[in-house]
Amino acid sequence: MPQITFxxxxxxxxxxxGDVGATVMEAAIKNGVPGVVAECGGACACATCHVYVDxxxxxxxxxxxxxxxxMLDFAFxxxxxxxxxxxxxxTDQLDGLIVTTPERQG
Ligand code: FES
Numbered sequence: 001m002p003q004i005t006f007x008x009x010x011x012x013x014x015x016x017x018g019d020v021g022a023t024v025m026e027a028a029i030k031n032g033v034p035g036v037v038a039e040c041g042g043a044c045a046c047a048t049c050h051v052y053v054d055x056x057x058x059x060x061x062x063x064x065x066x067x068x069x070x071m072l073d074f075a076f077x078x079x080x081x082x083x084x085x086x087x088x089x090x091t092d093q094l095d096g097l098i099v100t101t102p103e104r105q106g
Contacts, residue, residue, distance in 0.1 A: 002095035006033045006051075009103040018090040024099065025049040025086035035101030042086035044068055048105040049085040050075040054098035061088055061097070077102050 001017040004027055008014070018027030028036035028049070040046035044067055053061050058081050064072060068087045072078050085099065 002090050002092060002097070004090070004094070004097045004099065006035070007098065007100045008035050009101060018094075020090055020092060022090050023086050024051065024088040024090060024094075024097070025084075027090065028085060033101075035105070036085060037105045038086060039106075040086075044071050044084060044087055046106075047071045047073075047075040047084060050078075050102055050105060051083055051085045051099040052079055052102065053081045053083050053088075054100070055081065057094075057097050057099075060093060074106070075102070076104055076106060 003015055004018050005013055005015045014033050016027050016031040025038050029038055037048035039048045068084050072082055
């Protein structure tokens, strides 16, 4: 199972395992990772699953879709490496992925 490390805004690391085909948001919720709220349950309609993708992973994770970009406008402290974690599907290529959660959601 691919490993994903969530780092909170204070720098605390939480490594979790994610199922291939699930989303990074689902891995966070399943493992009780604080800082990922996911109010809409993954419908790209709330922006409370916002994460920052680590620089070394941005090219592999890829760009957000137009719909995701529009929803990111509602997120707090958006940066060039911002993504909605419900829109990142876990693949074997993402084993080792590192994302940071923002100071707050929404
Ligand atoms: S869970 Fe709502 S946009 Fe990702």
